[in-house]
């Protein structure tokens with residue numbers, strides 16, 4: 001492990017207060033740990049170019065009453081059979097389903113898949129989270 005460096009950060013008091021409230025809520029013991037995680041997160045978020053291999057989770061919420069939506073979702077998933085590793089389906093309430101697709105693909109393909117799902121009528125929300133194998137994480 002590389003050696004640890006201490007550095008000072010200046011920021012306005014109100015911002016710091018909000019930050020401290022948040023990290024307390026999330027259960028951090030100290031600021032350094034929280035700041036470390038934020039830095040790591042932001043580096044991870046920007047590190048992928050189109051051709052990088054990522055592991056991702058695409059989570060969608062939709063109204064399963066919308067005509068042909070289930071068939072369209074199924075169709076798209078079969079079309080991406082080499083990239084979707086696993087799916088999880090949760091019936092949220094009488095009308096809504098949540099589905100999480102775990103993908104292993106090039107970053108561009110994962111984004112493309114998320115976008116094509118987002119475009120379907122009846123889809124209420126799509127979130128794409130990408131990560132990499134632990135080996136390449138900062």
Ligand code: NI
Nearest residue numbers: 090091096097
């Ligand atoms: Ni369902």
